[in-house]
Amino acid sequence: MFRKPRFNRPLRRGIAANVPPALRHANRLYADGQFLDAAAAFEELAHGAELRGIPQAAQLYMAAGRCRLELRQPDLAVKNFKRGLSMLAGQGRPIHIQRAAQHCISDLSKKGYLQEASEMMHLLNEYSPEAVEIEKPETALPIVHLPAVCPSCGGTLRSDEVDWIDDNSAECPWCGSSVISA
Secondary structure: OOOOOOOOOOOOOOOOOOOOHHHHHHHHHHHOOOHHHHHHHHHHHHHHHHHHOOOOHHHHHHHHHHHHHHOOOHHHHHHHHHHHHHHHHHOOOHHHHHHHHHHHHHHHHHOOOHHHHHHHHHHHHHHOOOOOOOOOOOOOOOOOOOOOEOOOOOOEOOOOOOEEOOOOEEEOOOOOOEEEOO
């Protein structure tokens, strides 16, 4: 009459249940240096996220642009960068626009695509004509180190690109999960 409850294994610690497997796969492809497949995966994810109104679509377009840049396809890279920046502009995030555009300009310049970098500089001036002051603490804060990748989705983490929740944890820009500093 009475049934014994089934044993359910808990989720692995540190893995968010709502991270799409396609995002983990795309990040794994990027980490493994398979940029052609990673670019296609990020572009597909970005398009789907854009259709659904998910704010991480901008980050996905930027990742697709970095993949295209690694493949020496600057036209497609700039197209993805522009789409990502326009989405950030639509979200009203001037600091994020400036940081993302500066990374794009730096990456394009390092690869020798100076004309495309100049084009991105003009786009940055169009989106934020006045320079946005990025807050810098007046006192020296202890350096906080994030893991290189998000434990939930495998996305690359940079301390200057994440939104900090408190002194020791940040929000992953890829999946939104909380990441605790190492």
